[in-house]
Amino acid sequence: SAVISQKPSRDICQRGTSLTIQCQVDSQVTMMFWYRQQPGQSLTLIATANQGSEATYESGFVIDKFPISRPNLTFSTLTVSNMSPEDSSIYLCSVLLAGGSNEQFFGPGTRLTVL
């Protein structure tokens, strides 16, 4: 298994500002992903965070709005830029462990409220 931490766990932000969310894993991973979960909704995949290269974004998500970094195998950041109230969601990272495990492990999430 893996222990995944996210910082901050929650935040309240003003519209027009940006927030960077960190995801740290205690194990070597092959893949890292970022999801958004809007209130009362299911999870939506934002992007795959690629180590040392640009993230791969899903339809409807763009780098200017959600820049992602992954400088090493165990750490990634997601920035929510120029926020609006519609960005109020829980943001979760998930990882696929190295070593052949087929499970994706999810972090506890970051609860973001934009006023």
Next chain:
Amino acid sequence: DAKTTQPPSMDCAEGRAANLPCNHSTISGNEYVYWYRQIHSQGPQYIIHGLKNNETNEMASLIITEDRKSSTLILPHATLRDTAVYYCIVRVAGNQFYFGTGTSLTVIP
């Protein structure tokens, strides 16, 4: 896009088996079926996964039909702590998960 459809909600009596169905009629031959659950907006928790054969672990059993177009997650003796949203997911070739709407299971005392 999600490849799965599930009923939006189900109830189950405590101590009875909970059988949660999932349709995935467009699944490809090498795509796995995964089940996760989410309690109170915590991060989703892995339950079980399978490709063709039925699978069982300490949490649940997974029954996949022979044509692989549907599956059923079985919680053999549901407890109140099993109340959660259960997601059936088809893992695509790139290892991405596309979540459907899930089934909200309520275990009733």
